[in-house]
Amino acid sequence: MSAQVSVIVFPGSNCEFDCERAFSLLGAEPHLVWHSETTLPHSDIVVLPGGFAHGDYLRTGALARFSPIMAAVSDHARRGGPTIGICNGFQILCEAGLLPGAMRKNTGLKFICKWVDLEVANAQTAFTSRTQPGQRLRVPINHFEGNWYCEDEELQRLRDGGQIVLRYADNPNGSRDDVACVSNAEGNVFGLMPHPERACEAMLGSEDGRLLLGSLLDAVEARRTVPA
Amino acid sequence: MTVAQGVHRDLGLTDDEYESIRERLGRDPSFTELAMFSVMWSEHCSYKSSRVHLRKMPTEAPHVVLGPGEGAGIVEVAPGTLVAWKIESHNHPSFVEPFNGAATGVGGIVRDILSMGARPIALMDPLRFGPPTDPRNAYLVDGVVHGISSYGNSIGVPTVGGETIFEDCYAENPLVNVACLGFVEGPLMVGRAEGVGNKVILIGSSTGRDGIGGASVLASAEFDETAGEKRPSVQVGDPFTEKLLIEATLELIRTGLVVGVQDLGAGGISCPTAEMASKAGTGMRVDIDRVHRREPGMEPFEVMISESQERMMVVATPENVERVLDVAAKWHLDANLVGDVTSTRNLEVSSEGKVVADVPADALAEEAPAYERPYREPSWIAEVRDAPIGDDPPKDLEDAILTVLGSPNVAGKRWIWEQYDHMIFLGTLEGPGGDAAVIRLPDREHAVAISVDGPARYCYLDPYEGARLAVAEAARNVATVGARPLAITNCLNFGNPEKPGVMWQFAEATRGIADACTALGAPVTGGNVSFYNETSGRAIYPTPVIGMLGALDDLDDRVGMAFSGDGDSLVLLGATDPGDMGGSEFAKVIHGCVGGRPPRLDLTAEKALHSLLHRAATARLLSSAHDLSKGGLAIALIESSLRGNRGFSAELDDDHRILFSESPSRAVVSCPPASLRELRHFADELNVPFAEIGTVGGATLAFGPVEIALDDARRVFETGLAGLLSTSMS
Numbered sequence: 001m002s003a004q005v006s007v008i009v010f011p012g013s014n015c016e017f018d019c020e021r022a023f024s025l026l027g028a029e030p031h032l033v034w035h036s037e038t039t040l041p042h043s044d045i046v047v048l049p050g051g052f053a054h055g056d057y058l059r060t061g062a063l064a065r066f067s068p069i070m071a072a073v074s075d076h077a078r079r080g081g082p083t084i085g086i087c088n089g090f091q092i093l094c095e096a097g098l099l100p101g102a103m104r105k106n107t108g109l110k111f112i113c114k115w116v117d118l119e120v121a122n123a124q125t126a127f128t129s130r131t132q133p134g135q136r137l138r139v140p141i142n143h144f145e146g147n148w149y150c151e152d153e154e155l156q157r158l159r160d161g162g163q164i165v166l167r168y169a170d171n172p173n174g175s176r177d178d179v180a181c182v183s184n185a186e187g188n189v190f191g192l193m194p195h196p197e198r199a200c201e202a203m204l205g206s207e208d209g210r211l212l213l214g215s216l217l218d219a220v221e222a223r224r225t226v227p228a
Numbered sequence: 229m230t231v232a233q234g235v236h237r238d239l240g241l242t243d244d245e246y247e248s249i250r251e252r253l254g255r256d257p258s259f260t261e262l263a264m265f266s267v268m269w270s271e272h273c274s275y276k277s278s279r280v281h282l283r284k285m286p287t288e289a290p291h292v293v294l295g296p297g298e299g300a301g302i303v304e305v306a307p308g309t310l311v312a313w314k315i316e317s318h319n320h321p322s323f324v325e326p327f328n329g330a331a332t333g334v335g336g337i338v339r340d341i342l343s344m345g346a347r348p349i350a351l352m353d354p355l356r357f358g359p360p361t362d363p364r365n366a367y368l369v370d371g372v373v374h375g376i377s378s379y380g381n382s383i384g385v386p387t388v389g390g391e392t393i394f395e396d397c398y399a400e401n402p403l404v405n406v407a408c409l410g411f412v413e414g415p416l417m418v419g420r421a422e423g424v425g426n427k428v429i430l431i432g433s434s435t436g437r438d439g440i441g442g443a444s445v446l447a448s449a450e451f452d453e454t455a456g457e458k459r460p461s462v463q464v465g466d467p468f469t470e471k472l473l474i475e476a477t478l479e480l481i482r483t484g485l486v487v488g489v490q491d492l493g494a495g496g497i498s499c500p501t502a503e504m505a506s507k508a509g510t511g512m513r514v515d516i517d518r519v520h521r522r523e524p525g526m527e528p529f530e531v532m533i534s535e536s537q538e539r540m541m542v543v544a545t546p547e548n549v550e551r552v553l554d555v556a557a558k559w560h561l562d563a564n565l566v567g568d569v570t571s572t573r574n575l576e577v578s579s580e581g582k583v584v585a586d587v588p589a590d591a592l593a594e595e596a597p598a599y600e601r602p603y604r605e606p607s608w609i610a611e612v613r614d615a616p617i618g619d620d621p622p623k624d625l626e627d628a629i630l631t632v633l634g635s636p637n638v639a640g641k642r643w644i645w646e647q648y649d650h651m652i653f654l655g656t657l658e659g660p661g662g663d664a665a666v667i668r669l670p671d672r673e674h675a676v677a678i679s680v681d682g683p684a685r686y687c688y689l690d691p692y693e694g695a696r697l698a699v700a701e702a703a704r705n706v707a708t709v710g711a712r713p714l715a716i717t718n719c720l721n722f723g724n725p726e727k728p729g730v731m732w733q734f735a736e737a738t739r740g741i742a743d744a745c746t747a748l749g750a751p752v753t754g755g756n757v758s759f760y761n762e763t764s765g766r767a768i769y770p771t772p773v774i775g776m777l778g779a780l781d782d783l784d785d786r787v788g789m790a791f792s793g794d795g796d797s798l799v800l801l802g803a804t805d806p807g808d809m810g811g812s813e814f815a816k817v818i819h820g821c822v823g824g825r826p827p828r829l830d831l832t833a834e835k836a837l838h839s840l841l842h843r844a845a846t847a848r849l850l851s852s853a854h855d856l857s858k859g860g861l862a863i864a865l866i867e868s869s870l871r872g873n874r875g876f877s878a879e880l881d882d883d884h885r886i887l888f889s890e891s892p893s894r895a896v897v898s899c900p901p902a903s904l905r906e907l908r909h910f911a912d913e914l915n916v917p918f919a920e921i922g923t924v925g926g927a928t929l930a931f932g933p934v935e936i937a938l939d940d941a942r943r944v945f946e947t948g949l950a951g952l953l954s955t956s957m958s
Binding site (some may be wrong): 011012014015017019022023034052054055056057110111112113114140142195197198201203204210 | 377378381382383384466467470471472556559560645646647648649650651652653654656657668670783851
């Protein structure tokens with residue numbers, strides 16, 4: 001059975017269809033889950049897509065963490081279920097306390113949509129197992145508030161724990177330590193500002209996103225083969 | 229409410245129009261009725277000065293499913309695949325309040341597309357401002373771009389291109405046009421209040437006092453120095469609600485719960501109620517007490533003409549009303565049953581149990597006045613034609629190339645388009661900065677190409693020729709990426725139509741568009757007219773902006789503008805006339821001249837070039853193709869180099885006019901040497917002039933008489949505009 005991927009749709013999400021398409025291309029079975037649901041269908045992976053959940057007129061992600069579905073998302077994550085937040089999804093996971101750090105506006109105080117190069121900081125994670133340490137990945141960013149921040153001590157802890165997963169080769173937004181993707185300590189929840197779902201087809205400019213989303217599918221496969 | 233004498237004039241209605249209203253009603257209109265007429269008969273909503281000219285445009289072709297008069301034109305781009313395509317203006321609101329003016333411009337065109345049952349999948353923004361060296365203009369650019377970015381990015385519709393032009397004439401009257409492409413996912417929808425007894429439901433944002441009289445106050449009058457006082461007439465956008473409205477409306481249409489849909493824009497509630505009833509030959513009874521409001525104490529007329537954003541009106545059978553309300557509730561949208569479809573052919577509006585308006589729907593909509601405004605060629609045209617063309621040789625050719633390359637109209641627009649999400653929906657195969665955007669349609673193996681063009685300087689010199697050139701350039705852009713031009717939408721930005729000189733420009737431009745569209749087989753499917761683009765009596769250049777739609781039958785047929793193979797042969801297709809310097813970028817930038825006549829266009833040669841480009845693309849002969857326009861051959865070669873990060877070596881004459889002439893009907897293409905023979909054979913067959921001019925490769929732009937390092941050109945191109953803007957804004 002192919003991996004079941006739940007893509008959470010908040011009012012104001014807008015990358016849900018793109019995530020659906022990308023996971024379909026990789027052979028998974030994505031389905032959309034509306035934010036007012038209180039339970040998840042069977043989900044091997046939960047994806048919080050990009051967009052402007054609840055309009056993001058307040059702080060990004062600040063309202064979305066209170067959406068009814070978030071309790072089920074937290075349960076899934078705390079049980080070790082692979083979970084990724086892309087862009088707005090990353091912002092929401094930070095607000096929900098499932099990932100470390102917080103977001104500020106980009107240093108240039110402008111929205112930025114462009115292709116960037118990422119460097120794999122930790123290739124031993126469920127999100128990067130198909131990559132090599134130091135490998136460069138070409139993936140686009142698309143955000144106004146991607147300037148990730150955390151305190152010195154916490155940053156050290158994240159570095160030591162291998163939780164810094166991807167870094168920008170050329171920091172576009174002021175993010176602390178050039179961080180583009182972090183994970184939780186357990187290594188099953190990932191947040192990143194770049195959009196891997198936009199980099200899964202050569203005709204769109206890159207297929208590097210497949211390495212990241214594909215790694216997650218491998219992790220699902222591995223979890224299945226481990227006897228409960 | 230009694231109506232004070234002469235109040236119609238304050239609402240923008242003439243004495244004659246007032247008399248005509250009295251005649252149709254057989255009595256004095258109430259104040260609410262008068263307000264409704266004032267917005268529906270405004271220039272913006274009624275096209276009263278333009279209709280007689282617009283009627284002369286070609287609107288039919290086998291692939292045109294719906295032409296002008298609907299929310300958007302509908303074109304069949306492949307068997308069974310329909311797209312919606314439409315352009316709108318939001319010029320005056322954007323001058324008064326650039327952020328919200330531009331943002332709500334995006335919102336408005338998106339709802340037009342949505343009203344047809346199409347999902348909005350791409351936006352383009354043709355923008356025009358005064359010189360970026362002026363801080364006021366830089367502020368407007370920043371505000372408009374931020375407004376588009378903020379709204380478009382949030383609703384999740386990619387902004388895939390546009391154009392940004394700077395001219396003195398736009399300093400007090402910038403132009404903000406917005407085009408939107410939609411993909412018809414399910415059944416096609418139209419704005420008809422069919423079925424007596426059916427219910428009318430208003431969905432979306434609450435109605436407030438924002439945007440009272442936007443169409444009549446802002447869009448249908450000239451500006452003077454008190455423009456800032458009109459700020460309350462600008463609406464405030466809420467992209468979050470718009471995104472929900474998109475999903476809710478598409479769900480209503482997909483599930484067959486509604487029989488008619490129309491967006492609310494200019495004219496507020498008056499517009500869809502009158503138009504949907506008029507088009508269906510029915511009537512409508514509306515109880516405005518049921519309209520959900522943002523504030524208490526609103527007068528009936530305010531409710532009827534408020535232009536609060538993010539609202540849609542739908543018509544449903546009585547048994548489906550509850551389900552319609554459920555869908556709205558699921559998307560967290562307010563929705564209210566506000567009226568019924570009747571057989572009276574009247575629009576009857578009641579409030580607190582009293583009828584406050586009862587007028588024939590046709591009188592508001594279809595039967596709005598139409599004027600044959602007088603027009604004549606203005607005397608200054610002759611002077612401009614005799615003015616210096618500006619084709620003298622530059623002091624230094626290399627310097628001239630780099631100066632034109634870094635000038636605001638030619639320099640790269642990355643500073644703008646990197647603020648737009650241009651990738652969402654995974655369809656952007658060619659995005660901003662190319663000749664045309666190429667958009668893969670959802671779950672389809674074919675794509676469409678879209679481009680917006682409006683060479684206003686040519687139109688200033690000669691509106692007929694300029695308008696033909698606009699259509700030709702837009703079509704050429706679409707042909708260059710490998711597509712077949714199919715249809716246009718147009719945004720006609722002009723000055724005050726009550727002035728015979730402006731009306732002459734309009735008549736000439738529409739005639740030019742009609743002739744070019746006929747010759748190129750791409751009819752007009754709709755568009756928008758924006759008059760009164762004048763401040764303190766100074767009109768803008770006549771600015772018809774053409775939005776061209778083309779179809780690519782196979783995704784792999786598309787051709788980019790980037791040089792992509794070292795050793796490729798460089799070929800110039802089409803004939804260069806060294807005399808085509810009038811209104812050129814070279815003349816303006818190097819000599820400060822705008823004079824003479826615009827380039828001469830032969831539509832037969834233009835069409836032949838399109839056929840050749842299409843044939844070469846489908847035969848997969850080309851590595852790159854790029855249209856020649858602003859800055860001529862010199863700039864086209866550099867742009868292809870920069871995009872592909874590869875230089876070239878060409879053997880060109882040292883006549884600067886060969887490099888900078890803006891003769892139309894030309895493209896510079898590159899291909900592997902092995903494809904050269906076949907390409908030449910096609911060109912001969914189609915009678916397109918063919919000249920092998922050099923080779924792709926290296927890190928130098930070698931024109932023959934001049935050599936420029938690729939990196940130097942990149943610096944000039946990338947920093948030209950951004951540098952000017954940041955200096956002005958600091």
